[in-house]
Amino acid sequence: MKITYTGRQVELVPAQLKKLEAQFAKTGKLLDGKGDCEIHVVLSLQRHLQRAEATVNYFGHELVGLASDSDLFTAIHSAAQKLEKQALKARAKWRDAQRQPRKAEAETGRAPAESEAESQSALHIHHVNHHERRKPMTLDEALLELDQSRGYLVYRDALTSRVCVLIRRRDGHCDLVET
Numbered sequence: 001m002k003i004t005y006t007g008r009q010v011e012l013v014p015a016q017l018k019k020l021e022a023q024f025a026k027t028g029k030l031l032d033g034k035g036d037c038e039i040h041v042v043l044s045l046q047r048h049l050q051r052a053e054a055t056v057n058y059f060g061h062e063l064v065g066l067a068s069d070s071d072l073f074t075a076i077h078s079a080a081q082k083l084e085k086q087a088l089k090a091r092a093k094w095r096d097a098q099r100q101p102r103k104a105e106a107e108t109g110r111a112p113a114e115s116e117a118e119s120q121s122a123l124h125i126h127h128v129n130h131h132e133r134r135k136p137m138t139l140d141e142a143l144l145e146l147d148q149s150r151g152y153l154v155y156r157d158a159l160t161s162r163v164c165v166l167i168r169r170r171d172g173h174c175d176l177v178e179t
Contacts, residue, residue: 001028001037008044010072019073023080024054030087031058039083043072052079058090142166143174 003024005012012020024039031037042053046068052075054065065083069075136158137145146153146166153166157178165177 001025001031001039003028003039003041005041005043008042010043010045010050012043016073020076023076024083027056027080027084027087030084030091031056041076041079043076050075052076054079054083056083056087058087059094061090063087063090136161139166139176146174 001024003021005017005020020041024041028037028039037056037058040055042051042055044051044053048070049068050070050072051066051068052072056063063083063086065079065081065086067075067078067082069078134156136156138158142153142155142164143166145155146168151168155164155166156162157164160178163179167175167177169175
């Protein structure tokens with residue numbers, strides 16, 4: 001953090017410069033984490049008012065704290081507080097803009113929009129190969145064959161030679177649909 005000052009009709013002694021640096025130290029700590037910052041402080045006197053203007057260029061945004069008072073250090077303190085509020089706001093905006101949910105992207109390795117469209121179309125349609133000759137089964141064999149992950153089984157009944165669908169319900173029981 002580098003603090004430069006310009007005094008227009010105002011001269012500061014070294015003890016006052018130390019107080020000036022102490023006023024802007026907290027703002028410097030807020031902004032230093034993101035690169036080198038330089039605070040430029042302009043002190044001026046207009047009639048009976050002391051004016052303090054502090055400027056910082058923070059990632060292309062100029063943060064400005066203006067204050068005026070009859071006492072020079074009250075004006076500097078007010079300008080430092082205003083600059084600190086702006087620094088907190090700019091830092092929060094920068095931090096929040098960088099955060100994005102990456103939960104779905106990290107799991108699948110794809111963008112969330114692609115995985116949603118793919119999962120909707122792929123989860124609901126299951127094709128059965130009718131050309132493949134399968135051995136007919138009894139109901140007991142079909143119950144043993146029923147897959148937990150899919151939740152249904154299409155098979156040909158051994159007794160009636162009809163196509164049947166065995167569906168597992170959420171409560172654990174099964175439904176049998178015969179054609």
